[in-house]
Amino acid sequence: MKKQTNIEEQFNRLQSTYQVPENYFESFEAKMLTKTSETSKKTKVFSIKKNIAKMMIAASVMLMMSVGYYQYKTIDAQQSSVLDTINKQEQNIVQDDYLSNITDEEIIEYLADENDLEYDIE
Protein backbone atom coordinates (compact mmCIF):
# COMPACT_ATOMS: atom_id res chain seq x y z
CA MET A 1 0.00 0.00 0.00
CA LYS A 2 2.87 2.31 0.91
CA LYS A 3 4.62 1.54 -2.38
CA GLN A 4 1.37 2.29 -4.26
CA THR A 5 1.13 5.69 -2.53
CA ASN A 6 4.79 6.39 -3.36
CA ILE A 7 4.37 5.74 -7.03
CA GLU A 8 1.17 7.80 -7.15
CA GLU A 9 3.03 10.64 -5.46
CA GLN A 10 5.65 10.45 -8.18
CA PHE A 11 2.92 10.49 -10.82
CA ASN A 12 1.40 13.56 -9.21
CA ARG A 13 4.76 15.32 -9.40
CA LEU A 14 4.87 14.82 -13.17
CA GLN A 15 3.10 18.03 -14.16
CA SER A 16 5.07 20.19 -11.73
CA THR A 17 8.31 19.24 -13.49
CA TYR A 18 7.04 20.85 -16.67
CA GLN A 19 7.33 24.60 -16.31
CA VAL A 20 5.77 27.32 -18.38
CA PRO A 21 7.28 30.80 -18.89
CA GLU A 22 5.72 33.56 -16.83
CA ASN A 23 2.64 35.14 -18.41
CA TYR A 24 2.91 32.66 -21.27
CA PHE A 25 -0.83 32.12 -21.67
CA GLU A 26 -1.61 35.86 -21.61
CA SER A 27 0.94 36.61 -24.32
CA PHE A 28 -0.07 33.50 -26.26
CA GLU A 29 -3.60 34.87 -26.65
CA ALA A 30 -2.32 38.10 -28.23
CA LYS A 31 0.14 36.19 -30.44
CA MET A 32 -2.63 33.86 -31.56
CA LEU A 33 -4.93 36.68 -32.63
CA THR A 34 -2.12 38.22 -34.74
CA LYS A 35 -1.32 34.85 -36.25
CA THR A 36 -4.93 34.12 -37.21
CA SER A 37 -5.36 37.54 -38.83
CA GLU A 38 -2.26 36.69 -40.94
CA THR A 39 -3.76 33.28 -41.73
CA SER A 40 -7.02 34.97 -42.63
CA LYS A 41 -5.16 37.15 -45.15
CA LYS A 42 -3.37 34.12 -46.54
CA THR A 43 -6.71 32.34 -46.81
CA LYS A 44 -8.07 35.28 -48.81
CA VAL A 45 -5.10 35.15 -51.22
CA PHE A 46 -5.61 31.40 -51.51
CA SER A 47 -9.31 31.87 -52.19
CA ILE A 48 -8.49 34.29 -55.04
CA LYS A 49 -6.24 31.64 -56.56
CA LYS A 50 -9.04 29.19 -56.07
CA ASN A 51 -11.45 31.57 -57.86
CA ILE A 52 -9.01 32.00 -60.74
CA ALA A 53 -8.85 28.22 -61.07
CA LYS A 54 -12.65 28.05 -61.05
CA MET A 55 -12.85 30.84 -63.66
CA MET A 56 -10.32 29.02 -65.86
CA ILE A 57 -12.40 25.86 -65.66
CA ALA A 58 -15.59 27.80 -66.46
CA ALA A 59 -13.88 29.56 -69.41
CA SER A 60 -12.63 26.20 -70.78
CA VAL A 61 -16.11 24.73 -70.53
CA MET A 62 -17.60 27.80 -72.25
CA LEU A 63 -14.98 27.57 -75.01
CA MET A 64 -15.68 23.87 -75.55
CA MET A 65 -19.42 24.56 -75.63
CA SER A 66 -18.90 27.41 -78.15
CA VAL A 67 -16.76 25.20 -80.42
CA GLY A 68 -19.36 22.45 -80.18
CA TYR A 69 -22.21 24.84 -80.98
CA TYR A 70 -20.27 26.34 -83.91
CA GLN A 71 -19.56 22.90 -85.34
CA TYR A 72 -23.16 21.84 -84.85
CA LYS A 73 -24.38 24.95 -86.64
CA THR A 74 -21.84 24.57 -89.48
CA ILE A 75 -22.80 20.93 -90.18
CA ASP A 76 -26.48 21.85 -89.93
CA ALA A 77 -26.02 24.69 -92.40
CA GLN A 78 -24.06 22.44 -94.78
CA GLN A 79 -26.72 19.75 -94.58
CA SER A 80 -29.55 22.22 -95.24
CA SER A 81 -27.68 23.73 -98.18
CA VAL A 82 -27.27 20.25 -99.74
CA LEU A 83 -30.96 19.62 -99.15
CA ASP A 84 -31.84 22.96 -100.75
CA THR A 85 -29.75 22.09 -103.83
CA ILE A 86 -31.50 18.70 -104.23
CA ASN A 87 -34.91 20.31 -103.79
CA LYS A 88 -34.09 22.96 -106.36
CA GLN A 89 -32.82 20.36 -108.86
CA GLU A 90 -36.01 18.35 -108.42
CA GLN A 91 -38.13 21.45 -108.90
CA ASN A 92 -36.15 22.35 -112.02
CA ILE A 93 -36.71 18.88 -113.45
CA VAL A 94 -40.43 19.06 -112.72
CA GLN A 95 -40.72 22.54 -114.06
CA ASP A 96 -38.53 21.85 -117.10
CA ASP A 97 -40.37 22.37 -120.42
CA TYR A 98 -38.52 19.41 -121.87
CA LEU A 99 -40.47 16.97 -119.67
CA SER A 100 -43.77 18.74 -120.13
CA ASN A 101 -43.44 18.33 -123.90
CA ILE A 102 -43.29 14.52 -123.69
CA THR A 103 -46.65 12.85 -124.12
CA ASP A 104 -48.00 10.09 -121.89
CA GLU A 105 -47.90 7.59 -124.76
CA GLU A 106 -44.21 8.22 -125.31
CA ILE A 107 -43.46 7.68 -121.64
CA ILE A 108 -45.46 4.39 -121.60
CA GLU A 109 -43.71 3.24 -124.77
CA TYR A 110 -40.32 4.08 -123.24
CA LEU A 111 -41.04 2.28 -120.01
CA ALA A 112 -42.41 -0.79 -121.86
CA ASP A 113 -39.28 -0.95 -124.01
CA GLU A 114 -37.06 -0.64 -120.98
CA ASN A 115 -38.93 -3.45 -119.25
CA ASP A 116 -39.30 -5.52 -122.40
CA LEU A 117 -43.12 -5.58 -122.28
CA GLU A 118 -45.69 -5.79 -124.98
CA TYR A 119 -48.11 -2.94 -125.08
CA ASP A 120 -51.15 -1.94 -126.96
CA ILE A 121 -52.26 1.64 -127.16
CA GLU A 122 -55.76 2.06 -128.18
Added chain:
Amino acid sequence: MDKSIDINTFKQLSSDAQFNLIVKTYSQDLYWVIRPIVKTHENADDVLQNTFIKIYKALPNFRFESKLFSWMYRIAVNESLTFLQKHNRKYTAQELNAELIEGMQADIYYNGDDIMLLLERAILNLPAKQQEVFRLKYFSKMKYAEMAEILDTSVGSLKASYHLAVKKIKTELNLLEK
Protein backbone atom coordinates in the same frame (compact mmCIF):
# COMPACT_ATOMS: atom_id res chain seq x y z
CA MET B 1 -11.24 20.27 -16.39
CA ASP B 2 -14.79 21.42 -15.84
CA LYS B 3 -14.57 24.52 -18.01
CA SER B 4 -17.16 24.65 -20.73
CA ILE B 5 -18.73 27.11 -23.10
CA ASP B 6 -22.49 27.49 -23.35
CA ILE B 7 -23.06 26.08 -26.83
CA ASN B 8 -26.29 27.99 -27.50
CA THR B 9 -24.62 31.33 -26.80
CA PHE B 10 -21.52 30.16 -28.67
CA LYS B 11 -23.48 29.34 -31.83
CA GLN B 12 -24.84 32.89 -31.99
CA LEU B 13 -21.36 34.46 -32.07
CA SER B 14 -19.43 35.34 -35.23
CA SER B 15 -16.57 32.99 -36.22
CA ASP B 16 -13.94 35.43 -34.94
CA ALA B 17 -15.75 35.92 -31.62
CA GLN B 18 -16.12 32.14 -31.27
CA PHE B 19 -12.42 31.71 -31.89
CA ASN B 20 -11.43 34.39 -29.37
CA LEU B 21 -13.58 32.71 -26.76
CA ILE B 22 -12.00 29.32 -27.51
CA VAL B 23 -8.47 30.75 -27.19
CA LYS B 24 -9.34 32.39 -23.85
CA THR B 25 -11.11 29.33 -22.45
CA TYR B 26 -9.06 26.40 -23.73
CA SER B 27 -5.44 27.56 -24.31
CA GLN B 28 -4.19 26.06 -21.04
CA ASP B 29 -6.16 22.83 -21.37
CA LEU B 30 -4.88 22.23 -24.89
CA TYR B 31 -1.33 23.15 -23.85
CA TRP B 32 -1.45 20.37 -21.23
CA VAL B 33 -2.71 17.94 -23.86
CA ILE B 34 0.21 18.81 -26.15
CA ARG B 35 3.14 19.34 -23.76
CA PRO B 36 3.34 15.77 -22.39
CA ILE B 37 3.41 14.44 -25.97
CA VAL B 38 6.06 16.75 -27.45
CA LYS B 39 7.83 17.20 -24.07
CA THR B 40 9.60 20.58 -24.49
CA HIS B 41 7.94 23.96 -24.04
CA GLU B 42 9.27 25.23 -27.37
CA ASN B 43 7.69 22.31 -29.24
CA ALA B 44 4.47 22.66 -27.26
CA ASP B 45 4.27 26.35 -28.17
CA ASP B 46 4.68 25.55 -31.90
CA VAL B 47 2.11 22.76 -31.81
CA LEU B 48 -0.37 24.82 -29.79
CA GLN B 49 -0.22 27.56 -32.42
CA ASN B 50 -0.70 25.05 -35.24
CA THR B 51 -3.60 23.51 -33.34
CA PHE B 52 -5.37 26.85 -32.97
CA ILE B 53 -4.79 27.70 -36.64
CA LYS B 54 -6.39 24.37 -37.56
CA ILE B 55 -9.29 25.10 -35.20
CA TYR B 56 -9.68 28.60 -36.67
CA LYS B 57 -9.86 27.23 -40.21
CA ALA B 58 -12.18 24.35 -39.33
CA LEU B 59 -14.48 26.19 -36.92
CA PRO B 60 -16.97 27.43 -39.58
CA ASN B 61 -17.52 23.78 -40.58
CA PHE B 62 -17.87 22.43 -37.04
CA ARG B 63 -21.38 20.97 -36.77
CA PHE B 64 -21.52 20.46 -32.98
CA GLU B 65 -22.13 16.74 -33.48
CA SER B 66 -19.36 16.09 -30.96
CA LYS B 67 -18.46 18.13 -27.89
CA LEU B 68 -16.34 21.17 -28.65
CA PHE B 69 -13.46 20.14 -26.37
CA SER B 70 -13.45 16.54 -27.66
CA TRP B 71 -13.12 17.91 -31.18
CA MET B 72 -10.28 20.25 -30.20
CA TYR B 73 -8.59 17.52 -28.16
CA ARG B 74 -8.39 15.26 -31.24
CA ILE B 75 -6.96 18.12 -33.32
CA ALA B 76 -4.33 18.82 -30.62
CA VAL B 77 -3.29 15.15 -30.33
CA ASN B 78 -3.11 14.74 -34.11
CA GLU B 79 -1.07 17.93 -34.46
CA SER B 80 1.34 16.75 -31.75
CA LEU B 81 1.84 13.34 -33.36
CA THR B 82 2.23 14.89 -36.82
CA PHE B 83 4.80 17.29 -35.37
CA LEU B 84 6.83 14.42 -33.92
CA GLN B 85 6.62 12.43 -37.16
CA LYS B 86 7.72 15.43 -39.26
CA HIS B 87 10.68 16.24 -37.06
CA ASN B 88 11.83 12.71 -36.38
CA ARG B 89 11.17 10.79 -39.60
CA LYS B 90 14.51 9.03 -39.60
CA TYR B 91 14.11 7.64 -36.06
CA THR B 92 12.71 4.35 -34.86
CA ALA B 93 10.23 4.50 -31.95
CA GLN B 94 12.99 3.81 -29.42
CA GLU B 95 15.30 6.42 -30.93
CA LEU B 96 12.46 8.91 -30.91
CA ASN B 97 11.83 8.27 -27.19
CA ALA B 98 15.54 8.76 -26.45
CA GLU B 99 15.48 11.98 -28.49
CA LEU B 100 12.46 13.24 -26.54
CA ILE B 101 14.14 12.53 -23.19
CA GLU B 102 17.31 14.31 -24.35
CA GLY B 103 15.17 17.25 -25.47
CA MET B 104 13.56 17.40 -22.02
CA GLN B 105 16.92 17.40 -20.27
CA ALA B 106 18.04 20.31 -22.44
CA ASP B 107 14.79 22.23 -21.96
CA ILE B 108 15.11 25.17 -19.56
CA TYR B 109 11.42 24.74 -18.71
CA TYR B 110 11.89 21.20 -17.37
CA ASN B 111 13.14 20.62 -13.83
CA GLY B 112 12.60 16.93 -13.25
CA ASP B 113 15.23 14.94 -11.36
CA ASP B 114 16.67 11.55 -12.38
CA ILE B 115 13.72 9.64 -10.88
CA MET B 116 11.27 11.73 -12.90
CA LEU B 117 13.28 11.15 -16.07
CA LEU B 118 13.14 7.41 -15.41
CA LEU B 119 9.42 7.71 -14.97
CA GLU B 120 9.09 9.69 -18.21
CA ARG B 121 11.09 7.00 -20.03
CA ALA B 122 8.83 4.28 -18.60
CA ILE B 123 5.70 6.21 -19.69
CA LEU B 124 7.08 6.59 -23.21
CA ASN B 125 7.47 2.82 -23.45
CA LEU B 126 3.76 2.23 -22.75
CA PRO B 127 1.30 1.43 -25.58
CA ALA B 128 -0.35 4.54 -27.07
CA LYS B 129 -3.73 4.05 -25.34
CA GLN B 130 -2.16 3.64 -21.89
CA GLN B 131 0.02 6.70 -22.44
CA GLU B 132 -3.09 8.67 -23.38
CA VAL B 133 -4.91 7.70 -20.18
CA PHE B 134 -1.84 8.59 -18.17
CA ARG B 135 -1.51 12.01 -19.79
CA LEU B 136 -5.18 12.81 -19.27
CA LYS B 137 -5.06 11.72 -15.63
CA TYR B 138 -1.87 13.47 -14.55
CA PHE B 139 -1.47 16.41 -16.92
CA SER B 140 -5.04 17.31 -17.87
CA LYS B 141 -6.28 16.25 -14.40
CA MET B 142 -9.35 14.61 -15.91
CA LYS B 143 -11.76 12.25 -14.22
CA TYR B 144 -12.47 8.89 -15.85
CA ALA B 145 -15.97 10.00 -16.88
CA GLU B 146 -14.55 13.02 -18.74
CA MET B 147 -11.88 10.86 -20.39
CA ALA B 148 -14.52 8.34 -21.46
CA GLU B 149 -16.49 11.09 -23.18
CA ILE B 150 -13.46 12.48 -24.99
CA LEU B 151 -12.00 9.13 -26.02
CA ASP B 152 -15.43 7.64 -26.76
CA THR B 153 -14.83 4.59 -24.60
CA SER B 154 -16.05 3.13 -21.29
CA VAL B 155 -14.85 4.10 -17.81
CA GLY B 156 -14.10 0.42 -17.12
CA SER B 157 -11.78 0.10 -20.09
CA LEU B 158 -9.95 3.30 -19.09
CA LYS B 159 -9.48 2.07 -15.52
CA ALA B 160 -8.15 -1.24 -16.86
CA SER B 161 -5.73 0.64 -19.16
CA TYR B 162 -4.54 2.76 -16.25
CA HIS B 163 -3.93 -0.18 -13.95
CA LEU B 164 -2.04 -2.07 -16.66
CA ALA B 165 0.03 1.06 -17.27
CA VAL B 166 0.92 1.42 -13.57
CA LYS B 167 1.89 -2.24 -13.42
CA LYS B 168 4.17 -1.90 -16.45
CA ILE B 169 5.74 1.28 -15.10
CA LYS B 170 6.47 -0.35 -11.76
CA THR B 171 8.08 -3.35 -13.49
CA GLU B 172 10.16 -1.09 -15.70
CA LEU B 173 11.27 1.11 -12.80
CA ASN B 174 12.26 -1.97 -10.78
CA LEU B 175 14.26 -3.28 -13.73
CA LEU B 176 15.95 0.08 -14.17
CA GLU B 177 16.74 0.35 -10.43
CA LYS B 178 18.36 -3.10 -10.52
